[in-house]
Amino acid sequence: MNAAIAISDQDNVATALEALEPGRVLDIAGSRIVVGAPIPRGHKIALRSIRAGEAVIKYGSPIGTASADIAPGMHVHTHNVESTRGRGDLGR
Amino acid sequence: MAADFLGYKRPDGRIGVRNHVLVVPTVICAAVVAERIANAVPNGAALPHLAGCGQLGPDRRVTHETLAAYCGHPNVGAVLVVALGCEQVIAQHLADAARKAGKAAHVIAIQGEGGTLRTTERGIEIARQMAAELESQRRESCDLSSLILCVKCGGSDYTSGLAANPALGRVADRLVDAGGAAVLGEIAEIMGAEHLLAARAAAPEPAAQLLRVVSRVEAEAIALGLDIRGTQPSPGNIRGGLTTIEEKSLGATHKGGEHTPLTDVVGYSAPVTKRGLTVMDTPGLDVEAVTGMVGGGAQVVVFTTGLGTPTGNPIAPVIKITGNAQTGQSMADNLDLDVSGILDGRETLDGAADRLLAEVIEVCSGKATATERLGHREFAIHRRNPTF
Numbered sequence: 001m002n003a004a005i006a007i008s009d010q011d012n013v014a015t016a017l018e019a020l021e022p023g024r025v026l027d028i029a030g031s032r033i034v035v036g037a038p039i040p041r042g043h044k045i046a047l048r049s050i051r052a053g054e055a056v057i058k059y060g061s062p063i064g065t066a067s068a069d070i071a072p073g074m075h076v077h078t079h080n081v082e083s084t085r086g087r088g089d090l091g092r
Numbered sequence: 093m094a095a096d097f098l099g100y101k102r103p104d105g106r107i108g109v110r111n112h113v114l115v116v117p118t119v120i121c122a123a124v125v126a127e128r129i130a131n132a133v134p135n136g137a138a139l140p141h142l143a144g145c146g147q148l149g150p151d152r153r154v155t156h157e158t159l160a161a162y163c164g165h166p167n168v169g170a171v172l173v174v175a176l177g178c179e180q181v182i183a184q185h186l187a188d189a190a191r192k193a194g195k196a197a198h199v200i201a202i203q204g205e206g207g208t209l210r211t212t213e214r215g216i217e218i219a220r221q222m223a224a225e226l227e228s229q230r231r232e233s234c235d236l237s238s239l240i241l242c243v244k245c246g247g248s249d250y251t252s253g254l255a256a257n258p259a260l261g262r263v264a265d266r267l268v269d270a271g272g273a274a275v276l277g278e279i280a281e282i283m284g285a286e287h288l289l290a291a292r293a294a295a296p297e298p299a300a301q302l303l304r305v306v307s308r309v310e311a312e313a314i315a316l317g318l319d320i321r322g323t324q325p326s327p328g329n330i331r332g333g334l335t336t337i338e339e340k341s342l343g344a345t346h347k348g349g350e351h352t353p354l355t356d357v358v359g360y361s362a363p364v365t366k367r368g369l370t371v372m373d374t375p376g377l378d379v380e381a382v383t384g385m386v387g388g389g390a391q392v393v394v395f396t397t398g399l400g401t402p403t404g405n406p407i408a409p410v411i412k413i414t415g416n417a418q419t420g421q422s423m424a425d426n427l428d429l430d431v432s433g434i435l436d437g438r439e440t441l442d443g444a445a446d447r448l449l450a451e452v453i454e455v456c457s458g459k460a461t462a463t464e465r466l467g468h469r470e471f472a473i474h475r476r477n478p479t480f
Contacts, residue, residue, distance in 0.1 A: 086320030
């Protein structure tokens with residue numbers, strides 16, 4: 001069983017299938033990733049460096065925009081990803 | 093693979109997978125009486141709802157059309173309409189919808205019968221007679237092409253998009269390949285994945301319709317001046333690892349199949365008439381979504397869940413599957429199938445789809461689901477406007 005899986009080769013994140021501790025080394029879709037922060041089971045880990053403003057890609061499609069620079073191995077979730085859809089709070 | 097199931101052939105040519113005596117209150121005021129009658133009758137099912145009066149325009153139409161659709165539904169053998177007597181929904185029109193589909197139908201009114209006790213007593217008498225007549229109807233071999241499968245997910249987590257939804261999507265593909273149909277709702281949970289469904293459209297029109305409906309729902313959220321993340325994804329979805337509505341949608345739309353063509357986009361509770369995948373304009377709220385898609389004619393629902401949910405439907409069996417091994421254990425009594433082996437390598441997606449299709453065939457032939465065993469019969473008609 002893989003500890004994390006990426007769906008599409010375009011994805012810049014993978015989903016952790018178990019809780020990942022910092023320092024653990026993973027081989028995900030041919031990339032060597034050093035876990036940089038605790039990643040709860042079911043949460044996402046960055047496979048590459050993602051710059052603020054860049055699309056976060058899962059299933060081969062954008063799932064939102066990075067709101068901060070994200071280094072490989074870091075936790076990717078609501079603290080550093082913004083949805084681009086249905087955002088009435090942003091004004092028009 | 094068995095290509096047939098044992099269903100009820102109805103006079104209008106449709107195929108039922110259940111044979112309920114449906115007890116329909118026209119209005120909220122008749123709901124308790126209708127439930128008491130249904131509970132006293134074998135295979136009785138009531139449709140308790142909150143509407144039936146005080147509604148204008150589209151809401152009035154949707155309430156009436158939803159109730160009428162259930163009266164004509166192939167999972168229903170006979171219909172007793174329980175009216176109050178002064179309400180807006182017209183009891184005879186509901187009875188006519190049942191008769192048009194070749195079913196016995198009867199109307200009683202609480203004001204006419206003279207109160208709760210007399211109406212309940214009279215209603216039980218009529219409904220028991222209906223149930224006795226339905227007992228002589230036998231299941232017959234029916235082709236899979238007669239099925240409309242409602243695909244639904246709720247209480248989603250990271251396993252939904254990786255395991256249960258793609259397994260269900262493969263079942264939708266196989267059913268459509270066999271000549272059947274699938275219906276997918278929850279427009280807010282298509283937001284972010286509409287490009288994938290539109291690319292599978294069989295013609296330009298359904299693609300354009302889909303994009304229009306998704307834009308409308310997004311505009312409604314924006315018009316409120318709120319962040320849709322207050323509810324989409326839900327707090328539980330976020331704890332489960334889903335970050336944005338786009339991510340939730342991309343995982344959710346897998347359940348509509350991998351190659352099944354998008355053939356139609358229809359309004360809430362409107363009939364599903366085309367083979368292939370129909371998208372129905374429903375909210376994401378589970379019970380309102382399932383209520384509408386069963387109203388559209390779906391005889392069976394497959395409902396994937398990561399976190400676990402209990403809800404069912406009054407007339408259609410709802411098959412619950414999870415890709416989360418922990419939920420599979422902690423909520424075992426609410427679940428029919430555990431496909432968590434997909435994620436830890438014990439099972440392939442195709443293997444899980446084989447098992448799920450076999451379960452669908454068994455359930456359509458009469459096997460009770462967890463929701464049916466537990467008496468989960470949730471029903472809620474979508475409303476958009478103020479009540480007057």
